[in-house]
Amino acid sequence: MIRIENVTKKYRGTARPALNQVTLEIEKGEFVFLVGASGSGKSSLISLILREEVPTKGLVHVLGEDLVRIPSRRVPYFRRKLGVVFQDFRLLPNKTVTQNIAFSLEVIGRSRGLIEAAVPDVLRLVGLEGKGDRYPNELSGGERQRVALARAIVNKPAILLADEPTGNLDGATSEGIMSLIERINLAGTTVVMATHDKAIVDRFKKRVVELSGGEIIRDERGGSYRAAESGGES
Amino acid sequence: MRLGFIFGEIAQGLKRNVSMVISVILVTFVSLTFVGTAGLLQLQIGQMKGYWYDRAQIAVYLCTAIDPASSCPQGAAGNDIKKAVKEKLDSATIKTYVASFEFEDHKQAYKHFQEQFKGNAVAKYVTPEQLPETFWVKLKNPNDSQIILESLGGQAGVFEVRDQRSYLDQIFSILNAASLAAVGIAALMLFSATLLISTTIRLSAFSRRRELGIMRLVGASNFYIQLPFILEGIVAATIGSLLAAGAVVAVVQFFVQGYLAQQVSYMSFIGLGDAFLIAPALVLVGILLAAVASSSAINRYLKI
Numbered sequence A: 001m002i003r004i005e006n007v008t009k010k011y012r013g014t015a016r017p018a019l020n021q022v023t024l025e026i027e028k029g030e031f032v033f034l035v036g037a038s039g040s041g042k043s044s045l046i047s048l049i050l051r052e053e054v055p056t057k058g059l060v061h062v063l064g065e066d067l068v069r070i071p072s073r074r075v076p077y078f079r080r081k082l083g084v085v086f087q088d089f090r091l092l093p094n095k096t097v098t099q100n101i102a103f104s105l106e107v108i109g110r111s112r113g114l115i116e117a118a119v120p121d122v123l124r125l126v127g128l129e130g131k132g133d134r135y136p137n138e139l140s141g142g143e144r145q146r147v148a149l150a151r152a153i154v155n156k157p158a159i160l161l162a163d164e165p166t167g168n169l170d171g172a173t174s175e176g177i178m179s180l181i182e183r184i185n186l187a188g189t190t191v192v193m194a195t196h197d198k199a200i201v202d203r204f205k206k207r208v209v210e211l212s213g214g215e216i217i218r219d220e221r222g223g224s225y226r227a228a229e230s231g232g233e234s
Numbered sequence B: 001m002r003l004g005f006i007f008g009e010i011a012q013g014l015k016r017n018v019s020m021v022i023s024v025i026l027v028t029f030v031s032l033t034f035v036g037t038a039g040l041l042q043l044q045i046g047q048m049k050g051y052w053y054d055r056a057q058i059a060v061y062l063c064t065a066i067d068p069a070s071s072c073p074q075g076a077a078g079n080d081i082k083k084a085v086k087e088k089l090d091s092a093t094i095k096t097y098v099a100s101f102e103f104e105d106h107k108q109a110y111k112h113f114q115e116q117f118k119g120n121a122v123a124k125y126v127t128p129e130q131l132p133e134t135f136w137v138k139l140k141n142p143n144d145s146q147i148i149l150e151s152l153g154g155q156a157g158v159f160e161v162r163d164q165r166s167y168l169d170q171i172f173s174i175l176n177a178a179s180l181a182a183v184g185i186a187a188l189m190l191f192s193a194t195l196l197i198s199t200t201i202r203l204s205a206f207s208r209r210r211e212l213g214i215m216r217l218v219g220a221s222n223f224y225i226q227l228p229f230i231l232e233g234i235v236a237a238t239i240g241s242l243l244a245a246g247a248v249v250a251v252v253q254f255f256v257q258g259y260l261a262q263q264v265s266y267m268s269f270i271g272l273g274d275a276f277l278i279a280p281a282l283v284l285v286g287i288l289l290a291a292v293a294s295s296s297a298i299n300r301y302l303k304i
């Protein structure tokens, strides 16, 4: 589903690579936490999977596409099979909740009928029934992230990429978002989530990939936020 | 749905940079009006050429008493010379090219001169003897003038043989230069219109960068992202070029036909038919220009 081989990513004008010889394979339906200190390369890895960036060296295969060779005109069609959420929500402030979600369907040319059916469905799924006519600034942070999640999954993506989705939320609100993401995962969507939230990682006991200085230093199933004192590494 | 959505985006973009859009409209309007005027001038020159070339004749000026001895050694042309020239024009070789010819004596020349320079001081001092007697030759084909120039140019008692078209060519080359200058100015203005359209589109893209980021994130195709911007540029330029087309038609209707044609009745002028030839071309140029300028601008802004 996602196969990254010997990937090195060096940004222009930087001496040290953001990712160094990274190899990682993620199967369909998996739930993967990306952890590591600030600047360790988590967001860089996600932007490679999204094809926002191309690797300096190495291979990136996602959903059967070779993201190094894919022609740029095919990139949009590739992205339609992915859902993304970020720490900063990325909602349009001058559009309502419903319009924000509908916008992402309109720009990929979905029909009015499909949009009118899908938007209330997904709002119910994320628990925002009755709030479709609110503007983002009339919502709490947790509610905004629910809107972003609704937008990410309304097109039924095969993969959900989440870059610190709970970074701006308090503990209780984060729990709500996480149980939503878990439900999305249980429905068959592969989830890759970068996070600094120890409590969440420790509680979910999913696969944990730890980065440090652009290299993978731990890849553990049923892992926790910190490596166990003795052994536990694989 | 898709169409409604795209039109909504265009309307928003146009509303967001009203002042830039207005300046695009004005610049395309003014520059295309210049282009159109240059086109009209060219058509007018063509028309005048046809009109005047048809009437242009060859003048065979005979020697007068005051011509210098270098070109007229035997002094004023006498009857023998007039007869020789006339015989030559009537000769079989030349006659085939000549449609008709007329002789103008000192008296007639004086009369025409007085008419032409009425009120001018020079009219008072000139005497009939100073004005040359002239054979006015009209050719079947005006392009054959060289034959007359050669066969009568060296004739004794002939001061000069002159094709009137050589005067016309001077006038036309001046008019041509004027229309070329108009084309030059128009080219400069079209260039600035192109730059202005690019800047406007980039500004519009910048003010919508949040939407653009999200569109790319959810997988909107490049075409879908760019279309509203390109159409935005085209809409503005189309308004400008329609105004220019209107201006060109108005200039012909109210200035050329309504004023010039009344004042200068002996000349023929371009009509509305010519204006309607140029107007659609202007609109086409405007649309093409905007399409190229705005699509290259948005392409550079969005390079994926």
Ligand SMILES: Nc1ncnc2c1ncn2[C@@H]1O[C@H](COP(=O)(O)OP(=O)(O)OP(=O)(O)O)[C@@H](O)[C@H]1O
Pocket: A011, A012, A014, A017, A018, A036, A037, A038, A039, A040, A041, A042, A043, A044, A045
């Ligand atoms: N666009 C960029 N241009 C240049 N350098 C960059 C760019 N993006 C990231 N970097 C650098 O690459 C390294 C890895 O950054 P990255 O954003 O992947 O870290 P991260 O693990 O997501 O950190 P955080 O936890 O703070 O989000 C950092 O040293 C960063 O400065």
Ligand SMILES: [Mg+2]
Pocket: A042, A043, A044, A163, A194
């Ligand atoms: Mg990051």
